[in-house]
Amino acid sequence: MSTVRFLKARDIAPWLEELSRDRTVLAPAQHGGTIVFCEFDPARGVELSQLSTTPAKRALLPPCETLFEYETTKTLEPPYKTHVELRPTLPQGKAVVFGARPCDARAMQIFDRVYNGEQVKDPYYTARRNNATIVTLACSEQDDTCFCDRVGGSPVDATGSDVLLTPLKAGYVAEALTPKGEELLQSTSFMKAEGLRQEALNARNRILEHVPERSSFLDMERNLLSLFGDLGFWDKTAEACLSCGACTYLCPTCYCFNITDETRGESGRRIRTWDNCMSSQFTLEGSGHNPRPTKAHRMRNRIGHKFSYYPQLHDKTLACVGCGRCVSNCPVSFDIRNAVACAIQQADAAREHAHD
Ligand code: SF4
Ligand code: SF4
Incomplete structure (x- = not known):
């Protein structure tokens, strides 16, 4: 059975600091009045109160990335030739996406089908994907503009996540969903909490009770x-x-x-x-x-x-x-x-x- 732990709200920043020692940690943070997904900075902290304006997709597909560098050398005597040396720049190192929402994690599976499918494997994307661990926070409620329920998801959907956090009083129940998730939950920042598995499930069911009945956009x-x-x-x-x-x-x-x-x-x-x-x-x-x-x-x-x-x-x-x-x-x-x-x-x- 998968590991279940408890993370106190006040232990989030120290845990992310610990992770930052050997990984890139991306988390939502306040930036000029907007919540953006960016590299974790202890001075800025994390902002989990609402959905970030920018999505977590930059962890797998950065807004700008170098695919390779090149150097050309020309011969000065006939026959004039240009030699091109390519230096690939495949992404290295592990990353953690903390505080993605269920819709963000689900979106990554939509990318997977395109960039890491059976026929085409984008080496830059797959390197990032294999090295990334996605820690998703279940949403306590939907915003007026949310409609995950109409497109096959839900505020507590675990699709695409390695760890699912369920908010409970003063902290979060963390459930590992994959081996990468299991590895993260070994940190001493977490408290043992096997007994909270059912409580977390109940909390998620209560969240689902508030999802309105409305028409679906599937099959259209x-x-x-x-x-x-x-x-x-x-x-x-x-x-x-x-x-x-x-x-x-x-x-x-x-x-x-x-x-x-x-x-x-x-x-x-x-x-x-x-x-x-x-x-x-x-x-x-x-x-x-x-x-x-x-x-x-x-x-x-x-x-x-x-x-x-x-x-x-x-x-x-x-x-x-x-x-x-x-x-x-x-x-x-x-x-x-x-x-x-x-x-x-x-x-x-x-x-x-x-x-x-
Ligand atoms: S739909 Fe809105 S956000 Fe999108 S391009 Fe048009 S004006 Fe811009
Ligand atoms: S609601 Fe759908 S189309 Fe609009 S930003 Fe979210 S995933 Fe994209």
């Missing part, structure tokens, strides 16, 4: 596909969008990247950076042609990918975990839940019309 691939050609619908849906990309950068399941070479003289590096499919330049081709020229095309792609194309490729798993970050941080209050609900309604209406 066909609905969205049937609206593919209805550009008028997408035009209306995307009307207020500013194409700023905040929704994509803050989304724990958005994984698109761009590749750039930065060269200085004879040396340089190839970097991978997060990209943003809501930008008009995302699909702009060298010829000047753009297959997604309008906001309507781009909105259709973003929503279609999360609720239709990805599930079709990956056993009906949605590429949205319902964290609500895109809802609470959009400057024009675009609400993806309303857009998806409207799409369902529109598709149902079209189907009924076809039967008349």
Whole structure:
């Protein structure tokens, strides 16, 4: 049976300090009035009171990473040749993500299917993934913008986590879910707490009792596909969008990247950076042609990918975990839940019309 321990709230910072000695520790912290996932700093502490604005995805897919460095040498005599020496920069060292929420941990499994699947294994991603331990904090309640329950998750879902923390008075019951989780719970910062296993389960069941009964967004691939050609619908849906990309950068399941070479003289590096499919330049081709020229095309792609194309490729798993970050941080209050609900309604209406 898996290990269960208790961590007092006041012992979190000393434990993370202990872990920081030989690992990178990422945790949510206050930063200028916002909660961001960043490297643990004892002076700043951790902030667990609400969902962080930025997701934990940077632990596995950093906003900017060097894929390799290069050095070129040219022969000065004919036949002129350029020799290129590559120095790979595979990520090294262990990491701990502390204080991820169930939606964040679940999102990492959505990345796994793309970057660490049977056909394609991205060496940078897999190195980070294998070396990372995810410590997830069950949510005591859902925010107004949360909808994990409508996309296959829940506030206490353990999918993708190595340790699940359940809040109890003055601390957290920690349950190891994987060997990596077991290793972390060997620290002396934890108290033995086998007797709290049932109490933690009861606490999680009480949290689940407060999840409202509401319609699900699962199994709607066909609905969205049937609206593919209805550009008028997408035009209306995307009307207020500013194409700023905040929704994509803050989304724990958005994984698109761009590749750039930065060269200085004879040396340089190839970097991978997060990209943003809501930008008009995302699909702009060298010829000047753009297959997604309008906001309507781009909105259709973003929503279609999360609720239709990805599930079709990956056993009906949605590429949205319902964290609500895109809802609470959009400057024009675009609400993806309303857009998806409207799409369902529109598709149902079209189907009924076809039967008349
Ligand atoms: S955050 Fe809002 S305005 Fe910005 S691209 Fe996303 S939907 Fe459009
Ligand atoms: S689409 Fe919005 S609600 Fe869904 S996972 Fe991304 S940020 Fe969260």
